[in-house]
Amino acid sequence: MDYDTLMQILGSTVRLGTPLLLACLAGLFSERSGVFDIGLEGKMLAAAMAAATVAFMTGSAWIGLGAGIVASLLFSALHGLASITFKGNQLISGVALNFLASGLTVLIAQALFKQGGRTPALAGDARFNPIDLPFAEALKDLPLLGPLYAQVISGHSILVYAAFAAVPLSWWLLNRTRFGLRLRAAGENPAALDTAGVSVVRMRYAALFITGVLCGLAGAYMATALQAGFGREMTAGRGYIALAALIFAKWRALPALGATMLFGFFQALALRPDVVEAVTHVKISGSFLDALPYILTVIAVAGFIGKSIPPRAGGEPYVKER
Amino acid sequence: MTQAAIQLKGISKAFGTVQANRDINISVAKGTIHGIIGENGAGKSTLMSILYGFYKADAGQIFINGQPTLIPDSQAAIRAGIGMVFQHFKLVQNFTVLENVILGAEDGPLLNASLTKARKVLMELSREYELDVHPDALIQDLSVGHQQRVEILKALYRQADILILDEPTGVLTPDEADHLFRILRGLKAQGKTIILITHKLREIMETTDNVSVMRRGTMVDTVKTTESTPESLAELMVGRKVLLEVEKKPATPGEVVLSVQDLHMRDEHGVERLKGISFDIRAGEILGIAGVSGNGQSELLEALGGFGAATGVITLKGQVLPLSGPQANGQSRREAGIAHVPEDRQHLGLIMDFAAWENTAFGYHNDAKYQKNRLFMDNEALRADTAAKMATFDVRPPIPALAAKHFSGGNQQKLVVAREIEQDPDLLLIGQPTRGVDIGAIEFIHKQIVALRDAGKAVLLVSVELDEILSLSDRIAVMFDGQIMGFADPETTNERALGLMMAGVAGKA
Numbered sequence: 001m002d003y004d005t006l007m008q009i010l011g012s013t014v015r016l017g018t019p020l021l022l023a024c025l026a027g028l029f030s031e032r033s034g035v036f037d038i039g040l041e042g043k044m045l046a047a048a049m050a051a052a053t054v055a056f057m058t059g060s061a062w063i064g065l066g067a068g069i070v071a072s073l074l075f076s077a078l079h080g081l082a083s084i085t086f087k088g089n090q091l092i093s094g095v096a097l098n099f100l101a102s103g104l105t106v107l108i109a110q111a112l113f114k115q116g117g118r119t120p121a122l123a124g125d126a127r128f129n130p131i132d133l134p135f136a137e138a139l140k141d142l143p144l145l146g147p148l149y150a151q152v153i154s155g156h157s158i159l160v161y162a163a164f165a166a167v168p169l170s171w172w173l174l175n176r177t178r179f180g181l182r183l184r185a186a187g188e189n190p191a192a193l194d195t196a197g198v199s200v201v202r203m204r205y206a207a208l209f210i211t212g213v214l215c216g217l218a219g220a221y222m223a224t225a226l227q228a229g230f231g232r233e234m235t236a237g238r239g240y241i242a243l244a245a246l247i248f249a250k251w252r253a254l255p256a257l258g259a260t261m262l263f264g265f266f267q268a269l270a271l272r273p274d275v276v277e278a279v280t281h282v283k284i285s286g287s288f289l290d291a292l293p294y295i296l297t298v299i300a301v302a303g304f305i306g307k308s309i310p311p312r313a314g315g316e317p318y319v320k321e322r
Numbered sequence: 323m324t325q326a327a328i329q330l331k332g333i334s335k336a337f338g339t340v341q342a343n344r345d346i347n348i349s350v351a352k353g354t355i356h357g358i359i360g361e362n363g364a365g366k367s368t369l370m371s372i373l374y375g376f377y378k379a380d381a382g383q384i385f386i387n388g389q390p391t392l393i394p395d396s397q398a399a400i401r402a403g404i405g406m407v408f409q410h411f412k413l414v415q416n417f418t419v420l421e422n423v424i425l426g427a428e429d430g431p432l433l434n435a436s437l438t439k440a441r442k443v444l445m446e447l448s449r450e451y452e453l454d455v456h457p458d459a460l461i462q463d464l465s466v467g468h469q470q471r472v473e474i475l476k477a478l479y480r481q482a483d484i485l486i487l488d489e490p491t492g493v494l495t496p497d498e499a500d501h502l503f504r505i506l507r508g509l510k511a512q513g514k515t516i517i518l519i520t521h522k523l524r525e526i527m528e529t530t531d532n533v534s535v536m537r538r539g540t541m542v543d544t545v546k547t548t549e550s551t552p553e554s555l556a557e558l559m560v561g562r563k564v565l566l567e568v569e570k571k572p573a574t575p576g577e578v579v580l581s582v583q584d585l586h587m588r589d590e591h592g593v594e595r596l597k598g599i600s601f602d603i604r605a606g607e608i609l610g611i612a613g614v615s616g617n618g619q620s621e622l623l624e625a626l627g628g629f630g631a632a633t634g635v636i637t638l639k640g641q642v643l644p645l646s647g648p649q650a651n652g653q654s655r656r657e658a659g660i661a662h663v664p665e666d667r668q669h670l671g672l673i674m675d676f677a678a679w680e681n682t683a684f685g686y687h688n689d690a691k692y693q694k695n696r697l698f699m700d701n702e703a704l705r706a707d708t709a710a711k712m713a714t715f716d717v718r719p720p721i722p723a724l725a726a727k728h729f730s731g732g733n734q735q736k737l738v739v740a741r742e743i744e745q746d747p748d749l750l751l752i753g754q755p756t757r758g759v760d761i762g763a764i765e766f767i768h769k770q771i772v773a774l775r776d777a778g779k780a781v782l783l784v785s786v787e788l789d790e791i792l793s794l795s796d797r798i799a800v801m802f803d804g805q806i807m808g809f810a811d812p813e814t815t816n817e818r819a820l821g822l823m824m825a826g827v828a829g830k831a
Contacts, residue, residue, distance in 0.1 A: 178428040178436075185414050185425055192412040195374075196426025196476075197397030312415065320376065 003144070005275055007151040009268050014156060015226060017264020018163045019044065019218045019235075023242035024249070024256045025163075025170050026214035032174065032251060033207030034187035034200075034313040038094030039079055040215055041239025042101030047072040047219025049105035052119040052230035053112060055126040061224045064126065065159075068223070069216030075101065076212030084204050087317035098239075106232050119223075119230040128157035128225035157225040159217060164257075166214070171253035183207055187311035190318040200318045215239075244297035250308045263293040325388055327352040327484050327515035328373070333382035335368055342368040344539045346382070350484075350532075355506060355516045357526040357547070360536030360559055361760035363730050366519050367409075369536070370486050374406045375399040386484075400427075405477020409489040411469050415462040419455050419472050420444070423479050440479065447478050451508045452501070467498035474505065485509065486517045491525060492758070495614045496788070496821060503529050521760065523552040524789075535559055560762050570772045573796040576605035579780035580626075580660075580749050585634035585645075587621050595621040596632065597804040603749065608771065608781040610795025610812070612788060614824050618804040619784045620665060623753050626782070627662040628655035639748060656685050661742035663735075665753030665784065671738040672726040679708035679722035682741045711740040716766060732763030739767055743774055750774055753784040768794060788817055802826040 023040045030037040050071035055064025075097050082093040106117035113119055133154035140150045174180035185193040186203040194200050218238075223230045241263055248262075249255035269276055270289035277283055300308060326349045333346040343365045350356045360366050371377045373384065375393040384391050386402045393399050399406070413422050420440050428436040441457050448454040453471050461469060470490065477485055487506075491499040506516055506529060518530060526533050527547060534544040535558040542558050557563055580603045587596035596618050603609045613619050624630030631646035638658055644650045652662065662685075664670035672681050683692055683704050692707075694700040708722040715736045717729070726734060735755065742750060752771065756764040771794060775781055785791050791798055791812075798810040800823040807823040 176433055178431050178433060181417075181421060181425060181428070181433060185417070188414045188416060189412065192414050192422070192425065195376075195396055195406065195408065195412040197395065197400050198426045 004147060004151075005272075007147040009265070009272060009275065010148075011151040011155065012268040012271065013261060013265040014152060014160060015264075016267040017261045018156075018160045019222050019226065019238050020242050020245060020260035020263055021163045021257060022159075022166070022214050022218035022221065023239055024245045024260050025166055025253065026211040026218065027243055027246045028170060028174075028249075028251060028253060028256060029183070029207045029214070030211040031246065031314055032187045032311055033183045033204045034190060034311055034316065034318070035079070035083060035204050035208060036090045036094065036315045037079065037208075037211060038091055038243065039075065039097035039101075039239070040211075040218075040242055041235055041237065042094075042098035043072040043075045043212065043215035044219040044222065044235045044239055045098075045101040045105050045233070046075050047216040048223035048234055049109055049119070049219075049230045051216075051220035052122065052223035053109065055122055055224050056120050056229070059124070059126050061122075061126055061128045064224050065128075065217070065220040068220035069213055072216035072219060073209065073212035076208045076215070080205050080208045083317060084201055084208070087319065090315055090317070102233065105230070109230060109232075117232045122224060122228045126224065127228055128159055128221070130155045130157055131161075157221070159221040159225050162217065163221075167253055167257045174253060179206070184311075186318075187313055190313050194318070194320065204318075241293045244293050247308055247310075248297055248300045251311060262296075266290070266292045325352055326350060326385070327387060328517075329385040329388075330369075330373070331383045331385070333369065333372060333384075334380045335372060335377060336380055341539050343372070343379070346536075346541045348534055348541055348544060350515060350517060352387075352515055353510060353513050354531040355510055355518060355529055357530035357533040358517060358519045358536060359521060359523070359526055359533060359555060361521065361762060362732060362758070363538075363760070364536040364559070365539040366536055367488060370406070370488060370517070370519060373399065373486065374404060400480050400482070403481065403483040405474075405480060405482025405485050407470065407473040407477065407485065407487045407490060409492060411466075411473055413461045413469055413472060416460060418458050418460055419464075419475075420457045422461060422472055423457075423476050427480050443479055444475060447475055450512075451478075451505050453478075453505060465498075466493045467495070467501070470494070470498075470502065471505075482514075484515045484517070486519070488519045489521070490518070491520065491522065495786075497825075499525075523555055526555065527552060537561055556761055568768045568772060568793045570794075571776065573607050573775065575607040575796070576778060578602045579605050579639060580782070581635075581637040582626070583635040583637075585622070585625055585632055585636065587618075587625050587630060587632040589621070595804050596625065599634075599801075599804075599806055601799055601806065601809075603780040603782055605748075605780055606775055606778045608775050608783055608794055608796045610791040610798045611782065611784045611801055612791045612798055612820055612824060613786070613801035615786045617801045617824075619786075619801055620753070621804075622801070623662070623665065623751055623782075623784055626655075626660065626751055627664070628652050628660075652685055653688070656745070656747075659748035661745055661747035661750045663738050663742050663750070663752040663755060665757070667735055667738050672734060674727040675725055677723050677725055678712070678717075678729070678737055679705045681726050682708045682711055682722075682737055684741070686741070686745055711737075711744055714744070715740040715770070730760070731758040732760045735759050735767065736763060739770060743770055747779065749780045749782065751782050751784075754786065755783070756785075756787070756790060788820060791820075792817070800824055 023044060027037055027040055047068035051064040051068030054067035055061050079093050079097055082088040083090040109119050110117045136150045136154035139146045174184060182193060182198055182203050186200050190200040222234060245256060245259035245263055248259040266289050270286040273286055328350040330346055330348045333343055335343040346369055358366050372379045375395045375398050384393055391402050393402060420437050423444065424436045424440045429439060444457050453475055455468050455471050490502060494502060510516060520526060530547045532544060533547050535542045535555060537559060583600050585596050585599040589595050599622060611619055621630060625632035625645060628650045629652055633645060636643050636645060643658060668674060692699055692704055705722045712720040717733050717736045755767050771781055783794055795812050798812055800807045800820060802824060803826060807826065810820060
């Protein structure tokens, strides 16, 4: 494999890793506040459909993005209503929302466009197009650094850069602010937060709001940047891979970047079986590479990366008691 | 009389049909330590939860420093200067002390300034009140005694003038408890008002100025502590005369029932928890194991009860029992004649969601008398059996179909004790028999243990309550750091001598 191919794969890693990263950060906020969210997948799917539809109708990727976020927020609100306000089971609520999204998105797309549940292809300003960072073209021929800059760092859509910026921002928000302290307390020991006079319900809804926005970004990115339109089940399990990455990252923001990029790398490799075969001299099936994130997560959870301890109060609705 | 820090007038609170508080009136003088005692379920915690804004009273008024005050939520209670130290600490385990202290009382949206300020305030408070804890330590690394100090610091950081402590010594060693009471006296000297909720009469007598007694949701009486006795308070609590001393005849020990030789046990981290324990228990004898919790008593019960792998030799009536492997389990131990009332009844003694009639058969559910035929159990027989046990052991309410979690702590314990004692074992292992159990039930359970001894059975009693060990045991063994420090005769020893052995200071007595 030559250097240029490697850079191509890494560039592809960034593009494929971005929705995982956004979804993983989305899960981070929700789960650190004590609300398990298996419904990341559904929120992304709903956002992808809404973004593609509105972007096509208005011709603006930005308005599409807004619509994607609104769709994702609606799902977040439903999840909150079921699992925070009515203290239902968070996993069941999440699974139900995934099914709802899976069916509803295709239904709406079919009703609107009659193209077998797809939305029409997007072009021009209806998509988020790659941004060439300054000097990418000029530095292209610089040895080693040139291709790295041009292929891996430059040439992505604005949403990719937003996702990377969200990593340190999330870390800062969770670890250096009052909001973060309270959010984490809600996920570790909500009774401690409650007796300190802070509403657990409000904190958890706030966390779900952020989750909704980030999933909206992830879904809109899928439909209006990574691809040009919405297709049936287009998120293809990325919400679950993001959850796996979250476990792998031990529910922390900075490792989430590493975990999602690693998993994005496997997805990028799965698209280039020729390269994999050339390097390993063994024919490796693409589905094996697709399965690697899950296999790695099982190994991780089995304790090979040290203990991965979920938020202590995660998964449990908060019930006031003495 | 000085002004009342807190005055409650006509407080009532009902949960469904249960009247938890009925027309409560109480006045707590400023700068005093005021005790509130009552049996489990008497309504103490409900009353304090109303004061802390956790529940809303159905009727009544709260006056703080003479001002009528509404307390709709905890935030309002904190603003009114009330701080609460709960029985089960409300701390975030993987936060530092500082983070726990500022949680909910931060000065602004960014943490740094609050943390710096809290560090300074904490230093001052710890100097002033012997409340030293390391501000950067994680809660999960602190002992329970230190965690409790963090709870107190939390309240003081919020400038609480009135501090409520709910059963604060339940989890503390005698030393830690003494330290706590020193802290409380220091706080009182600074003019703070302290409300101490407890069921331990000795603590009331030693630390409080006044004491209020609650019974079945009503405030029975408020008296000056100096004008009361433990007996008079116990009578007020229960509504009848209570024997605080256990009545028992001298023991007549018979043959050795259980012989334990050189018992060793390691925990999952490979740390040695039992370091060569040897002793005998005879028929008609209660051997009490004293010690600060965590010195191997739990592991001893696990090894003898058959659910923790150990090495050594244990012999029950001449028969050697396995200490590890598939044959070492609770079922085979029970078949051999060892009954076990575990220390943690809610996790090991009962299945909380299961009905009483199911719970009173566990461990013995394969007995022939409970089987209808080879396939089915005889549920009718089980229910009848439970109803009989409930009658004998005065379990309330006597409803076999009720889930274990709906009984009070004392009645849950009676269910477990009934199950184990009614099987007529040769040896009863009983851990913390009266932890979280109210006075009336304590008296009853103690009588049952003594009756079993008088019937010629052997009893191994493990308890962190020295009073209990001293009044029940015929012989006392003191454990420290996985070893038996020595044996003592309850007739001749005293708390001081035992306390020295419990601290590992004195050698073999």
